[in-house]
Amino acid sequence: MLNYPPFELVALVKTALALLTAFTLGGLIGFERQWRQRTAGLRTNVLVAVGAAAFVDLGLRMMGPEGSVRVIAYVVSGIGFLGAGVIMKEGTQVRGLNTAATLWASAAVGAFAGCGQLLEAALVAVFVLSGNTLLRPLVNYVNRRPISSEGTEALYRVHVTCHPEAVSDARDLLFEELERLHYPIRDIEILSEGEEIVELAAILVPSTANAHDLDAITGHLERHEAIDSATWTVSAAS
Structure with a gap:
Protein backbone atom coordinates (compact mmCIF):
# COMPACT_ATOMS: atom_id res chain seq x y z
CA MET A 1 0.00 0.00 0.00
CA ARG A 145 25.55 48.64 -41.73
CA PRO A 146 27.05 47.76 -45.12
CA ILE A 147 29.27 44.70 -45.12
CA SER A 148 32.94 45.62 -45.43
CA SER A 149 36.20 43.83 -44.88
CA GLU A 150 37.21 46.48 -42.31
CA GLY A 151 34.35 45.73 -39.92
CA THR A 152 33.38 42.20 -40.90
CA GLU A 153 35.05 39.08 -42.19
CA ALA A 154 33.62 39.45 -45.67
CA LEU A 155 33.24 36.67 -48.21
CA TYR A 156 33.58 37.74 -51.84
CA ARG A 157 32.28 35.85 -54.86
CA VAL A 158 32.90 36.53 -58.54
CA HIS A 159 29.99 35.30 -60.68
CA VAL A 160 30.01 34.52 -64.39
CA THR A 161 27.40 33.09 -66.71
CA CYS A 162 28.17 31.15 -69.87
CA HIS A 163 26.80 28.51 -72.21
CA PRO A 164 27.12 24.89 -71.04
CA GLU A 165 29.79 24.09 -73.62
CA ALA A 166 31.95 26.98 -72.37
CA VAL A 167 32.01 26.01 -68.67
CA SER A 168 35.59 24.72 -68.79
CA ASP A 169 36.85 27.89 -70.51
CA ALA A 170 34.92 30.09 -68.06
CA ARG A 171 36.43 28.27 -65.11
CA ASP A 172 39.94 28.75 -66.50
CA LEU A 173 39.30 32.44 -67.13
CA LEU A 174 38.13 32.92 -63.55
CA PHE A 175 41.34 31.37 -62.24
CA GLU A 176 43.53 33.43 -64.57
CA GLU A 177 41.88 36.80 -63.88
CA LEU A 178 41.84 36.38 -60.10
CA GLU A 179 45.36 35.01 -59.90
CA ARG A 180 46.58 37.90 -62.05
CA LEU A 181 45.60 40.33 -59.29
CA HIS A 182 46.69 37.94 -56.54
CA TYR A 183 43.27 37.01 -55.17
CA PRO A 184 43.40 33.41 -53.85
CA ILE A 185 40.40 31.22 -54.69
CA ARG A 186 38.87 28.92 -52.12
CA ASP A 187 36.55 27.14 -54.54
CA ILE A 188 34.61 27.49 -57.78
CA GLU A 189 31.06 26.24 -57.61
CA ILE A 190 28.19 25.91 -60.05
CA LEU A 191 25.24 27.93 -58.72
CA SER A 192 22.77 27.05 -61.45
CA GLU A 193 22.90 24.80 -64.47
CA GLY A 194 20.40 25.04 -67.30
CA GLU A 195 20.23 23.92 -70.90
CA GLU A 196 21.25 27.37 -72.17
CA ILE A 197 22.96 29.17 -69.25
CA VAL A 198 25.29 28.03 -66.47
CA GLU A 199 26.28 30.29 -63.58
CA LEU A 200 29.65 29.81 -61.89
CA ALA A 201 30.93 31.55 -58.76
CA ALA A 202 34.53 31.78 -57.63
CA ILE A 203 34.63 32.01 -53.82
CA LEU A 204 37.60 34.02 -52.65
CA VAL A 205 39.52 33.25 -49.48
CA PRO A 206 38.13 35.67 -46.83
CA SER A 207 40.44 38.67 -46.95
CA THR A 208 40.48 42.32 -47.86
CA ALA A 209 39.31 42.83 -51.43
CA ASN A 210 39.32 46.04 -53.41
CA ALA A 211 36.04 46.92 -55.12
CA HIS A 212 37.87 48.61 -58.01
CA ASP A 213 39.91 45.44 -58.59
CA LEU A 214 36.78 43.30 -58.66
CA ASP A 215 35.07 45.71 -61.04
CA ALA A 216 38.09 45.52 -63.32
CA ILE A 217 38.13 41.72 -63.15
CA THR A 218 34.44 41.38 -64.02
CA GLY A 219 34.75 43.97 -66.77
CA HIS A 220 37.68 42.09 -68.30
CA LEU A 221 35.86 38.75 -68.02
CA GLU A 222 32.83 40.10 -69.91
CA ARG A 223 35.05 40.91 -72.87
CA HIS A 224 35.78 37.22 -73.44
CA GLU A 225 33.58 35.36 -75.89
CA ALA A 226 33.14 32.44 -73.47
CA ILE A 227 31.55 34.71 -70.84
CA ASP A 228 28.03 36.09 -71.20
CA SER A 229 28.05 38.25 -68.05
CA ALA A 230 30.15 38.77 -64.94
CA THR A 231 29.56 40.39 -61.56
CA TRP A 232 30.69 40.11 -57.95
CA THR A 233 28.94 39.98 -54.56
CA VAL A 234 29.96 40.28 -50.93
CA SER A 235 28.39 38.68 -47.84
CA ALA A 236 29.31 38.06 -44.24
CA ALA A 237 31.48 35.00 -43.84
CA SER A 238 29.75 32.24 -41.87
Whole structure:
Protein backbone atom coordinates (compact mmCIF):
# COMPACT_ATOMS: atom_id res chain seq x y z
CA MET A 1 0.00 0.00 0.00
CA LEU A 2 1.37 3.39 -0.98
CA ASN A 3 2.09 5.90 1.74
CA TYR A 4 1.32 9.35 0.48
CA PRO A 5 2.82 12.37 2.26
CA PRO A 6 0.39 14.22 4.52
CA PHE A 7 -1.49 17.18 3.12
CA GLU A 8 0.24 20.46 3.98
CA LEU A 9 -1.67 23.65 3.28
CA VAL A 10 1.41 25.85 3.61
CA ALA A 11 3.33 23.76 1.09
CA LEU A 12 0.38 23.86 -1.29
CA VAL A 13 0.19 27.64 -1.04
CA LYS A 14 3.92 27.90 -1.75
CA THR A 15 3.55 25.66 -4.80
CA ALA A 16 0.58 27.69 -6.06
CA LEU A 17 2.53 30.92 -5.61
CA ALA A 18 5.53 29.48 -7.46
CA LEU A 19 3.37 28.28 -10.35
CA LEU A 20 1.46 31.58 -10.50
CA THR A 21 4.73 33.51 -10.61
CA ALA A 22 6.09 31.26 -13.36
CA PHE A 23 2.80 31.55 -15.28
CA THR A 24 2.77 35.36 -15.05
CA LEU A 25 6.43 35.93 -15.89
CA GLY A 26 6.45 33.27 -18.60
CA GLY A 27 3.33 34.92 -20.01
CA LEU A 28 5.07 38.30 -20.18
CA ILE A 29 8.02 36.79 -22.04
CA GLY A 30 5.73 34.79 -24.29
CA PHE A 31 3.52 37.78 -25.07
CA GLU A 32 6.51 39.69 -26.42
CA ARG A 33 7.41 36.69 -28.60
CA GLN A 34 3.79 36.25 -29.75
CA TRP A 35 3.55 39.96 -30.58
CA ARG A 36 6.53 39.58 -32.89
CA GLN A 37 5.07 36.42 -34.48
CA ARG A 38 7.87 34.12 -33.34
CA THR A 39 7.69 30.34 -33.52
CA ALA A 40 7.49 29.84 -29.74
CA GLY A 41 4.99 32.36 -28.45
CA LEU A 42 2.75 32.92 -25.45
CA ARG A 43 1.60 29.39 -24.66
CA THR A 44 4.98 27.76 -25.25
CA ASN A 45 6.88 30.12 -22.95
CA VAL A 46 4.20 29.84 -20.27
CA LEU A 47 4.31 26.04 -20.39
CA VAL A 48 8.10 25.99 -20.27
CA ALA A 49 8.19 28.31 -17.24
CA VAL A 50 5.37 26.53 -15.41
CA GLY A 51 6.78 23.08 -16.19
CA ALA A 52 10.22 24.04 -14.94
CA ALA A 53 8.72 25.53 -11.79
CA ALA A 54 6.58 22.44 -11.16
CA PHE A 55 9.47 19.99 -11.53
CA VAL A 56 11.84 22.04 -9.37
CA ASP A 57 9.17 22.52 -6.72
CA LEU A 58 8.49 18.78 -6.72
CA GLY A 59 12.18 18.00 -6.30
CA LEU A 60 12.41 20.53 -3.48
CA ARG A 61 9.43 19.06 -1.62
CA MET A 62 10.50 15.45 -2.07
CA MET A 63 14.24 15.68 -1.38
CA GLY A 64 14.92 19.20 -0.23
CA PRO A 65 17.57 21.48 -1.77
CA GLU A 66 19.53 18.51 -3.12
CA GLY A 67 16.47 17.30 -5.01
CA SER A 68 15.83 20.71 -6.53
CA VAL A 69 19.44 20.95 -7.72
CA ARG A 70 19.14 17.56 -9.44
CA VAL A 71 15.91 18.54 -11.14
CA ILE A 72 17.34 21.87 -12.30
CA ALA A 73 20.16 19.99 -14.04
CA TYR A 74 17.63 17.88 -15.92
CA VAL A 75 15.50 20.93 -16.76
CA VAL A 76 18.50 22.67 -18.33
CA SER A 77 19.34 19.66 -20.53
CA GLY A 78 15.70 18.97 -21.36
CA ILE A 79 15.06 22.53 -22.52
CA GLY A 80 18.11 22.16 -24.76
CA PHE A 81 16.30 19.44 -26.73
CA LEU A 82 13.15 21.56 -26.90
CA GLY A 83 15.10 24.58 -28.12
CA ALA A 84 16.79 22.51 -30.83
CA GLY A 85 13.35 21.84 -32.31
CA VAL A 86 12.76 25.51 -33.13
CA ILE A 87 16.14 26.07 -34.80
CA MET A 88 15.94 25.84 -38.59
CA LYS A 89 18.56 26.25 -41.28
CA GLU A 90 17.49 27.85 -44.56
CA GLY A 91 20.42 27.87 -46.94
CA THR A 92 23.18 29.82 -45.22
CA GLN A 93 20.74 31.41 -42.75
CA VAL A 94 20.04 29.90 -39.32
CA ARG A 95 16.72 30.89 -37.77
CA GLY A 96 15.26 30.28 -34.34
CA LEU A 97 18.37 30.77 -32.21
CA ASN A 98 16.84 33.69 -30.32
CA THR A 99 13.61 31.76 -29.81
CA ALA A 100 15.52 28.77 -28.44
CA ALA A 101 17.49 31.04 -26.11
CA THR A 102 14.25 32.65 -24.91
CA LEU A 103 12.78 29.23 -24.09
CA TRP A 104 15.94 28.39 -22.16
CA ALA A 105 15.64 31.65 -20.22
CA SER A 106 11.93 31.02 -19.54
CA ALA A 107 12.94 27.72 -17.98
CA ALA A 108 15.37 29.63 -15.76
CA VAL A 109 12.50 31.91 -14.67
CA GLY A 110 10.43 28.84 -13.82
CA ALA A 111 13.32 27.20 -11.96
CA PHE A 112 13.77 30.28 -9.78
CA ALA A 113 10.04 30.36 -9.08
CA GLY A 114 10.01 26.65 -8.26
CA CYS A 115 12.78 27.18 -5.70
CA GLY A 116 10.77 29.95 -4.06
CA GLN A 117 13.09 32.69 -5.32
CA LEU A 118 10.26 34.80 -6.66
CA LEU A 119 12.02 38.15 -6.78
CA GLU A 120 14.97 36.53 -8.54
CA ALA A 121 12.55 34.98 -11.05
CA ALA A 122 11.09 38.41 -11.74
CA LEU A 123 14.57 39.86 -12.15
CA VAL A 124 15.51 37.19 -14.71
CA ALA A 125 12.26 37.87 -16.60
CA VAL A 126 13.07 41.61 -16.70
CA PHE A 127 16.49 40.90 -18.19
CA VAL A 128 15.02 38.47 -20.75
CA LEU A 129 12.42 41.01 -21.85
CA SER A 130 15.08 43.71 -21.99
CA GLY A 131 17.29 41.53 -24.16
CA ASN A 132 14.44 40.91 -26.60
CA THR A 133 13.19 44.52 -26.73
CA LEU A 134 15.74 47.12 -25.64
CA LEU A 135 18.57 45.56 -27.65
CA ARG A 136 16.49 45.35 -30.83
CA PRO A 137 17.31 48.90 -32.08
CA LEU A 138 21.03 48.23 -31.58
CA VAL A 139 20.78 44.93 -33.47
CA ASN A 140 18.89 46.61 -36.32
CA TYR A 141 21.51 49.37 -36.50
CA VAL A 142 24.35 46.85 -36.73
CA ASN A 143 22.51 44.76 -39.33
CA ARG A 144 21.86 47.82 -41.52
CA ARG A 145 25.55 48.64 -41.73
CA PRO A 146 27.05 47.76 -45.12
CA ILE A 147 29.27 44.70 -45.12
CA SER A 148 32.94 45.62 -45.43
CA SER A 149 36.20 43.83 -44.88
CA GLU A 150 37.21 46.48 -42.31
CA GLY A 151 34.35 45.73 -39.92
CA THR A 152 33.38 42.20 -40.90
CA GLU A 153 35.05 39.08 -42.19
CA ALA A 154 33.62 39.45 -45.67
CA LEU A 155 33.24 36.67 -48.21
CA TYR A 156 33.58 37.74 -51.84
CA ARG A 157 32.28 35.85 -54.86
CA VAL A 158 32.90 36.53 -58.54
CA HIS A 159 29.99 35.30 -60.68
CA VAL A 160 30.01 34.52 -64.39
CA THR A 161 27.40 33.09 -66.71
CA CYS A 162 28.17 31.15 -69.87
CA HIS A 163 26.80 28.51 -72.21
CA PRO A 164 27.12 24.89 -71.04
CA GLU A 165 29.79 24.09 -73.62
CA ALA A 166 31.95 26.98 -72.37
CA VAL A 167 32.01 26.01 -68.67
CA SER A 168 35.59 24.72 -68.79
CA ASP A 169 36.85 27.89 -70.51
CA ALA A 170 34.92 30.09 -68.06
CA ARG A 171 36.43 28.27 -65.11
CA ASP A 172 39.94 28.75 -66.50
CA LEU A 173 39.30 32.44 -67.13
CA LEU A 174 38.13 32.92 -63.55
CA PHE A 175 41.34 31.37 -62.24
CA GLU A 176 43.53 33.43 -64.57
CA GLU A 177 41.88 36.80 -63.88
CA LEU A 178 41.84 36.38 -60.10
CA GLU A 179 45.36 35.01 -59.90
CA ARG A 180 46.58 37.90 -62.05
CA LEU A 181 45.60 40.33 -59.29
CA HIS A 182 46.69 37.94 -56.54
CA TYR A 183 43.27 37.01 -55.17
CA PRO A 184 43.40 33.41 -53.85
CA ILE A 185 40.40 31.22 -54.69
CA ARG A 186 38.87 28.92 -52.12
CA ASP A 187 36.55 27.14 -54.54
CA ILE A 188 34.61 27.49 -57.78
CA GLU A 189 31.06 26.24 -57.61
CA ILE A 190 28.19 25.91 -60.05
CA LEU A 191 25.24 27.93 -58.72
CA SER A 192 22.77 27.05 -61.45
CA GLU A 193 22.90 24.80 -64.47
CA GLY A 194 20.40 25.04 -67.30
CA GLU A 195 20.23 23.92 -70.90
CA GLU A 196 21.25 27.37 -72.17
CA ILE A 197 22.96 29.17 -69.25
CA VAL A 198 25.29 28.03 -66.47
CA GLU A 199 26.28 30.29 -63.58
CA LEU A 200 29.65 29.81 -61.89
CA ALA A 201 30.93 31.55 -58.76
CA ALA A 202 34.53 31.78 -57.63
CA ILE A 203 34.63 32.01 -53.82
CA LEU A 204 37.60 34.02 -52.65
CA VAL A 205 39.52 33.25 -49.48
CA PRO A 206 38.13 35.67 -46.83
CA SER A 207 40.44 38.67 -46.95
CA THR A 208 40.48 42.32 -47.86
CA ALA A 209 39.31 42.83 -51.43
CA ASN A 210 39.32 46.04 -53.41
CA ALA A 211 36.04 46.92 -55.12
CA HIS A 212 37.87 48.61 -58.01
CA ASP A 213 39.91 45.44 -58.59
CA LEU A 214 36.78 43.30 -58.66
CA ASP A 215 35.07 45.71 -61.04
CA ALA A 216 38.09 45.52 -63.32
CA ILE A 217 38.13 41.72 -63.15
CA THR A 218 34.44 41.38 -64.02
CA GLY A 219 34.75 43.97 -66.77
CA HIS A 220 37.68 42.09 -68.30
CA LEU A 221 35.86 38.75 -68.02
CA GLU A 222 32.83 40.10 -69.91
CA ARG A 223 35.05 40.91 -72.87
CA HIS A 224 35.78 37.22 -73.44
CA GLU A 225 33.58 35.36 -75.89
CA ALA A 226 33.14 32.44 -73.47
CA ILE A 227 31.55 34.71 -70.84
CA ASP A 228 28.03 36.09 -71.20
CA SER A 229 28.05 38.25 -68.05
CA ALA A 230 30.15 38.77 -64.94
CA THR A 231 29.56 40.39 -61.56
CA TRP A 232 30.69 40.11 -57.95
CA THR A 233 28.94 39.98 -54.56
CA VAL A 234 29.96 40.28 -50.93
CA SER A 235 28.39 38.68 -47.84
CA ALA A 236 29.31 38.06 -44.24
CA ALA A 237 31.48 35.00 -43.84
CA SER A 238 29.75 32.24 -41.87
